[in-house]
Amino acid sequence: MIRLEKRPSPSNAWTAATPLLAVALTMIAGGVMFAILGKNPVVAIRTIFWDPIFGEFAWYFRGQLLIKGGPLILIAIGLSFGFRAGIWNIGAEGQYILGAIFGAAAGLAFYPDGGWFVFPLMVVFGGFGGWLWAMIPALLKVRFGTNEILVSLLLVYVAQNVLARAALGWLRNPEGAGFPGSRNLAQWDASSNPELIAGTGMHWGVVVAFLAVIGGYVLLNRHLTGYHIRLAGQAPRAARFAGVSPGRLVIFCMGVSGALAGLAGLFEVTGPAGQISIDFASGYGFTAIIVAFLGRLNPVGILLAGLLMALTYVGGDNASTNLGIPAAAIQLFQGMLLFFLLSVDVLTNYRMRIGRREAA
Amino acid sequence: MEILLSINWILLLASLMVAATPILLAATGELVVEKAGVLNLGVEGMMIFGAIAGFAVGVETQAPLLGFVTAAVAGAALSMLFGFITQVLLSNQVATGLALTLFGLGLSALVGQGYVGIKAPILPDWNVPLLSQIPVVGPILFRHDLVLYFSIALVAATWAFLKYSRAGLILRAVGESHSAAHALGYKVVRIRLLAIAFGGACAGMGGAYISLVRVPQWTEGMTAGAGWIALAIVVFASWKPWRVLLGAYLFGGIAVLQLNLQAAGLKVPVEILSMSPYLITILVLVIISADRSRAALGAPAALGRVFHASE
Numbered sequence: 292m293i294r295l296e297k298r299p300s301p302s303n304a305w306t307a308a309t310p311l312l313a314v315a316l317t318m319i320a321g322g323v324m325f326a327i328l329g330k331n332p333v334v335a336i337r338t339i340f341w342d343p344i345f346g347e348f349a350w351y352f353r354g355q356l357l358i359k360g361g362p363l364i365l366i367a368i369g370l371s372f373g374f375r376a377g378i379w380n381i382g383a384e385g386q387y388i389l390g391a392i393f394g395a396a397a398g399l400a401f402y403p404d405g406g407w408f409v410f411p412l413m414v415v416f417g418g419f420g421g422w423l424w425a426m427i428p429a430l431l432k433v434r435f436g437t438n439e440i441l442v443s444l445l446l447v448y449v450a451q452n453v454l455a456r457a458a459l460g461w462l463r464n465p466e467g468a469g470f471p472g473s474r475n476l477a478q479w480d481a482s483s484n485p486e487l488i489a490g491t492g493m494h495w496g497v498v499v500a501f502l503a504v505i506g507g508y509v510l511l512n513r514h515l516t517g518y519h520i521r522l523a524g525q526a527p528r529a530a531r532f533a534g535v536s537p538g539r540l541v542i543f544c545m546g547v548s549g550a551l552a553g554l555a556g557l558f559e560v561t562g563p564a565g566q567i568s569i570d571f572a573s574g575y576g577f578t579a580i581i582v583a584f585l586g587r588l589n590p591v592g593i594l595l596a597g598l599l600m601a602l603t604y605v606g607g608d609n610a611s612t613n614l615g616i617p618a619a620a621i622q623l624f625q626g627m628l629l630f631f632l633l634s635v636d637v638l639t640n641y642r643m644r645i646g647r648r649e650a651a
Numbered sequence: 652m653e654i655l656l657s658i659n660w661i662l663l664l665a666s667l668m669v670a671a672t673p674i675l676l677a678a679t680g681e682l683v684v685e686k687a688g689v690l691n692l693g694v695e696g697m698m699i700f701g702a703i704a705g706f707a708v709g710v711e712t713q714a715p716l717l718g719f720v721t722a723a724v725a726g727a728a729l730s731m732l733f734g735f736i737t738q739v740l741l742s743n744q745v746a747t748g749l750a751l752t753l754f755g756l757g758l759s760a761l762v763g764q765g766y767v768g769i770k771a772p773i774l775p776d777w778n779v780p781l782l783s784q785i786p787v788v789g790p791i792l793f794r795h796d797l798v799l800y801f802s803i804a805l806v807a808a809t810w811a812f813l814k815y816s817r818a819g820l821i822l823r824a825v826g827e828s829h830s831a832a833h834a835l836g837y838k839v840v841r842i843r844l845l846a847i848a849f850g851g852a853c854a855g856m857g858g859a860y861i862s863l864v865r866v867p868q869w870t871e872g873m874t875a876g877a878g879w880i881a882l883a884i885v886v887f888a889s890w891k892p893w894r895v896l897l898g899a900y901l902f903g904g905i906a907v908l909q910l911n912l913q914a915a916g917l918k919v920p921v922e923i924l925s926m927s928p929y930l931i932t933i934l935v936l937v938i939i940s941a942d943r944s945r946a947a948l949g950a951p952a953a954l955g956r957v958f959h960a961s962e
Binding site for chain 1: 692732736740741742743745746747749750751753754755756757758760761764871875876879880882883886920922923925926929930932933936937940941959
């Protein structure tokens with residue numbers, strides 16, 4: 292009989308080892324899934340995890356890694372603060388959409404004159420749009436005690452309708468021959484978010500994501516607010532006695548995560564996506580939740596987890612063109628990863644004991 | 652005014668019940684889960700998996716009722732994944748529930764690839780003898796399919812179970828204080844696993860009702876937040892079964908009304924009408940939570956807490 296014994300404090304060794312163990316288990320389970328789909332599991336795993344970095348076409352895929360990883364890291368860093376404090380913003384997808392719309396609208400207001408100030412202004416509005424959207428669940432939680440999980444998630448569906456309205460209505464390209472979608476922001480010099488170093492995929496969004504990693508590290512380890520966040524997560528009662536205001540923490544955590552998600556949306560719409568279109572929302576806001584947990588809510592961990600998750604996207608595309616593995620299989624693969632991670636986490640907090648429990 | 656008159660209100664009220672049934676089923680299941688002290692945020696994932704499992708079997712066998720049975724089994728099976736990880740491996744319920752939703756969406760998209768664009772077999776309506784002949788009331792209430800009647804019976808059964816049966820009392824005790832229930836010798840983990848399986852089966856059937864009756868065909872992500880609305884309705888209902896029915900029907904009314912207004916050509920952008928059910932759900936949540944005394948009254952005290960027997 293195996294039983295679990297609670298550790299006095301979480302094991303440091305297992306904290307670091309569990310993500311690796313989860314990845315290994317996911318690869319095994321994923322291999323089984325690919326075999327069921329009638330694909331050679333070894334080839335499939337190699338196509339997803341090896342070829343994009345070391346294969347023949349790696350020069351193309353390596354750039355894609357940062358393009359996909361940038362928004363994931365940026366959003367996940369924001370989410371991790373709230374998740375640590377027990378504040379669950381799961382509507383980052385909606386904040387990402389609103390950031391893109393606000394930013395794009397601010398830029399298009401100056402079309403076609405342009406000017407040096409347009410892109411910075413768009414960045415500010417992008418962050419503001421995401422922040423504003425996140426303030427809805429935050430203020431409702433603080434003022435009325437409304438569940439922020441449900442409100443932030445339901446607002447994603449509202450945001451998708453706002454996006455459709457923007458693409459078909461007020462942001463539609465007047466010279467677009469009636470097709471839905473805004474003007475192309477990547478092709479207009481004043482608003483474009485170009486690749487900064489050719490071939491790397493590095494754009495301003497990736498730069499900001501790296502800055503967010505550093506900022507997140509400093510905040511959590513060297514700043515009082517970061518200490519309050521960790522305290523509120525580990526001992527909510529103690530935090531209240533220590534004078535941490537739960538309301539302010541909600542506003543702060545939701546606001547930061549909303550603003551970062553909004554920025555991710557803005558950098559995406561001005562760069563890789565290029566325009567506001569009906570299918571602009573690509574699920575980064577949800578995948579970032581997996582990234583945040585896989586990175587153990589730790590900024591450096593999130594950086595690595597974001598790159599790994601980007602690899603599953605890039606490798607998944609590769610596997611879909613070369614092996615005909617459906618895109619849904621990759622989505623399932625990412626879901627499995629989170630399951631395994633949460634499962635093996637038991638090793639961090641509990642010790643396995645073999646033998647019978649003695650009578651208490 | 653003309654637009655309101657152009658709507659067929661009898662048809663609207665009848666389709667309101669159809670629109671509400673998926674959420675009613677899922678919310679009833681989740682209510683039992685939460686009464687046992689478990690917060691399963693994976694309702695959306697279990698619903699969509701039930702939707703494709705029920706649809707696939709319904710299409711292959713041309714027997715829609717068999718589809719519903721399969722959907723219930725599929726939903727319960729998926730919920731056991733959540734149950735094992737949260738109850739045996741003691742993981743965080745919020746994170747695991749989210750994982751279940753993401754996993755369910757991926758799994759259903761993968762399974763459903765061959766089923767896009769196929770029409771579902773028709774689940775026939777059963778006209779209740781005599782009652783269905785009553786003018787106005789008959790067409791609204793008594794000309795529906797068996798699953799819809801079942802969903803209402805399920806609410807009644809859940810209410811009676813929780814209020815009058817000994818097993819229901821034990822389940823509520825587990826949800827209020829797992830340590831006390833454990834000390835009394837009740838198997839907390841086993842009871843919770845049963846509740847989670849029941850919730851999964853209900854969510855699966857709710858999903859199948861969307862793909863087999865309401866739409867009726869399969870498209871990726873077709874539950875479109877119904878699982879989250881079901882979760883919201885449990886809060887709205889203050890964890891009381893009959894209020895779940897009320898909440899689901901209110902929501903169904905809004906969903907059907909906005910569709911009718913779209914069809915009638917109301918001079919409002921379609922997107923505003925489509926987002927209205929979500930906005931109204933949020934509004935209702937705010938109103939309920941604002942009254943703190945009432946919101947706290949119904950919530951099981953141990954909701955979402957991890958139970959470890961050695962404590």
